[in-house]
Amino acid sequence: MKEMILLKLGELVLKGLNRHYFEEQLMANARRRLKACGEFKVTTRQSITYVEPKNEDCDMDRAFEAMKKIFGAAGVCRCRACEKDKEAMLAAIQEFLAGDLAAAKTFKVECKRSDKTFPLNSIQLAQYLGGELDDLYPHLTAEMHHPDLTVYVEVRDDHAFVHGNTEPGAGGLPVGMAGRAVSLLSGGIDSPVASWMMAKRGLELDMVHFFSYPYTSEAAKEKVLELARILTPWTGRLVVHVVPFTAIQEELRRSCPEELFTILMRRFMMRISAQVAQRIGAGALVTGESLGQVASQTMEAMRCTGAVTDLPIFRPVVGMDKEEIVRISRKIGAFETSILPYEDCCTVFTPKHPRLKPTLAECVRAEEALDVEGLVKAAVDGIERVFIAAK
Ligand code: ATP
Ligand code: MG
Numbered sequence: 001m002k003e004m005i006l007l008k009l010g011e012l013v014l015k016g017l018n019r020h021y022f023e024e025q026l027m028a029n030a031r032r033r034l035k036a037c038g039e040f041k042v043t044t045r046q047s048i049t050y051v052e053p054k055n056e057d058c059d060m061d062r063a064f065e066a067m068k069k070i071f072g073a074a075g076v077c078r079c080r081a082c083e084k085d086k087e088a089m090l091a092a093i094q095e096f097l098a099g100d101l102a103a104a105k106t107f108k109v110e111c112k113r114s115d116k117t118f119p120l121n122s123i124q125l126a127q128y129l130g131g132e133l134d135d136l137y138p139h140l141t142a143e144m145h146h147p148d149l150t151v152y153v154e155v156r157d158d159h160a161f162v163h164g165n166t167e168p169g170a171g172g173l174p175v176g177m178a179g180r181a182v183s184l185l186s187g188g189i190d191s192p193v194a195s196w197m198m199a200k201r202g203l204e205l206d207m208v209h210f211f212s213y214p215y216t217s218e219a220a221k222e223k224v225l226e227l228a229r230i231l232t233p234w235t236g237r238l239v240v241h242v243v244p245f246t247a248i249q250e251e252l253r254r255s256c257p258e259e260l261f262t263i264l265m266r267r268f269m270m271r272i273s274a275q276v277a278q279r280i281g282a283g284a285l286v287t288g289e290s291l292g293q294v295a296s297q298t299m300e301a302m303r304c305t306g307a308v309t310d311l312p313i314f315r316p317v318v319g320m321d322k323e324e325i326v327r328i329s330r331k332i333g334a335f336e337t338s339i340l341p342y343e344d345c346c347t348v349f350t351p352k353h354p355r356l357k358p359t360l361a362e363c364v365r366a367e368e369a370l371d372v373e374g375l376v377k378a379a380v381d382g383i384e385r386v387f388i389a390a391k
Pocket of ligand 2 (some may be wrong): 186187188
């Protein structure tokens with residue numbers, strides 16, 4: 001084994017049993033994500049997860065990219081294994097960190113020795129390696145507090161390994177640790193970002209998409225499935241529950257006051273999503289609503305939509321400006337797909353003057369004209385489940 005990957009675990013405030021769940025979940029997610037990159041051994045000791053290739057066939061570049069998207073890891077780095085011999089360590093540092101050593105102006109060496117039989121202790125080893133590097137690279141100055149480059153050396157039982165600065169990891173909590181939720185995924189900018197943010201807090205997601213064929217096209221559905229695919233490096237594989245929504249929209253247009261159309265439609269979305277949640281054992285809903293962004297996202301409107309379910313509704317972008325949401329959308333690579341100009345079911349029948357402050361009483365009254373249960377049941381029965389493999 002020449003090289004491996006280290007994940008430095010985040011959320012260090014977690015203690016006791018939680019800590020154990022955190023590590024187990026993170027390792028399970030890492031193993032699943034690594035399958036496409038070869039055979040790896042994944043272990044955790046003292047808040048570091050070690051990803052070691054079992055043979056030469058492993059694709060380390062791909063594995064490293066995958067590990068940068070594992071929620072729960074605060075930092076990620078590649079490291080080089082070498083003989084447990086101080087000259088070999090020095091040579092490994094010079095070769096493996098050549099670029100970093102050339103770019104840095106200040107440095108320090110930090111050593112950790114889990115093999116207590118190694119003849120030098122951590123401080124002696126750091127002094128030796130630091131002294132040698134100082135001589136070999138005249139442009140480098142030792143700096144203990146905020147060096148440009150920290151050279152890490154760990155002496156383990158079977159070998160030693162060296163690495164440089166860690167790159168930022170994906171942060172958050174391992175997916176699955178917080179349980180399961182249903183995320184309402186439209187083809188827009190906000191809901192993929194909201195989904196990503198809640199996956200980051202450890203939720204395993206199932207997606208629900210409301211599809212209004214033929215008012216919205218097959219291409220619009222493909223776009224949503226593509227958005228789900230874009231999320232899979234972080235979320236893992238996904239199921240998208242595609243709900244036939246046309247009948248409900250047509251019935252609402254026929255039987256309900258136009259200014260309440262959007263809010264009533266959104267109440268149906270919540271009811272159907274709650275049923276999907278019950279089916280799959282999920283405990284919450286996620287939406288990409290942002291306060292005040294459109295008429296259906298006022299406080300009063302959210303009260304009306306939330307009232308149809310007792311599940312918590314997570315709206316992680318509720319307090320964010322569009323610019324902030326777009327920044328995340330770009331970061332996760334969803335933006336270019338989100339802005340493709342396909343129609344969404346919400347834009348198909350948009351009332352000219354939607355009610356900004358609907359009351360629950362008027363929603364309930366308007367729904368008296370409808371067979372709510374029957375409509376929901378028909379939609380749920382018509383769900384098509386699309387499986388999205390991890391990218
Ligand atoms: P987005 O950018 O996520 O489409 P939006 O600003 O267009 O959001 P709305 O269309 O009012 O806002 O939708 C608010 C939220 O309702 C979305 O973020 C999403 O969670 C959910 N939603 C809207 N349309 C659909 C749909 N067709 N399928 C699934 N969920 C939807
Ligand atoms: Mg939308």
